[in-house]
Amino acid sequence: MLHALDGKTLLHQEASLASDAQLRRVHPQTYIDTLEAAIPASGGAAIDGDTWLSPGSMRAARRGVGGAIRGVDMVMEGAARNAFVATRPPGHHAESAQAMGFCLLGSIAAAAKHALDHHGLSRVAIVDFDVHHGNGTQDLVQGDARIAYLSSHQMPLFPGTGHPSETGIAGNVLNIALPAGTGSAGFRAAMTDSLLPAADAFAPELVLISAGFDAHAADPLANIALNEGDFAWITERLCDLADTHCAGRIVSCLEGGYDLHALAASAAAHVDVLIARGA
Numbered sequence: 001m002l003h004a005l006d007g008k009t010l011l012h013q014e015a016s017l018a019s020d021a022q023l024r025r026v027h028p029q030t031y032i033d034t035l036e037a038a039i040p041a042s043g044g045a046a047i048d049g050d051t052w053l054s055p056g057s058m059r060a061a062r063r064g065v066g067g068a069i070r071g072v073d074m075v076m077e078g079a080a081r082n083a084f085v086a087t088r089p090p091g092h093h094a095e096s097a098q099a100m101g102f103c104l105l106g107s108i109a110a111a112a113k114h115a116l117d118h119h120g121l122s123r124v125a126i127v128d129f130d131v132h133h134g135n136g137t138q139d140l141v142q143g144d145a146r147i148a149y150l151s152s153h154q155m156p157l158f159p160g161t162g163h164p165s166e167t168g169i170a171g172n173v174l175n176i177a178l179p180a181g182t183g184s185a186g187f188r189a190a191m192t193d194s195l196l197p198a199a200d201a202f203a204p205e206l207v208l209i210s211a212g213f214d215a216h217a218a219d220p221l222a223n224i225a226l227n228e229g230d231f232a233w234i235t236e237r238l239c240d241l242a243d244t245h246c247a248g249r250i251v252s253c254l255e256g257g258y259d260l261h262a263l264a265a266s267a268a269a270h271v272d273v274l275i276a277r278g279a
């Protein structure tokens, strides 16, 4: 489901199914074919201990990519100022030819490449505040200086990547490692001191967000102690960034979040800001 926000009006749209051609911007065809061939007729098939396929998995994953791309199209064409793509599975752990961490396809990286190739943009920023490092997104974009990948994440934690020394082909990757126990003040300071100035210096023509809400204090998979107010705060700051550089254009894609009550409240806080700032 895609929620495009035009002024105060929330437009609900069905996420499109991404085509093979759209997926090939970030994955080789052999990988796509291998995933399709591994889809079970019934029940589940394990890729690894975390990552499973069901009969509907590839359609769901294609909708994740297709929703992100459709969000980019709507925002670039002026049909909405911003959009929130509420799809699962998430995508930021999927590498070029390796599914992992619940993720099959690199949704937000594919959306960034689409914005560059289809809409002719020169600079797209991806801000990832999921509590896990987006090793997949980094793998897919670190060699493309037109994309800035800016991530804050708990470290050490799955997947083990995301050290600040990983900076991309042209300094276009910024990794901010947060120690376990980081709360609101530490998160906001890291954003204010490092991530937001780097994003501002990049001057993006479109802002994409990997919106994972598993840095919430209630989340069972990590040990960062954010609350709904922190997610509203970073959303406000990213709206400021987008207002400064790109007429407010934001496409936010759901990533992680595993305490369902915290996920719902945090996503609502995030979307409330997008609605208010989309006016």
Ligand SMILES: [Zn+2]
Pocket (backbone or CB within 6 Å): 130, 131, 132, 212, 214, 255, 256, 257
């Ligand atoms: Zn996560």
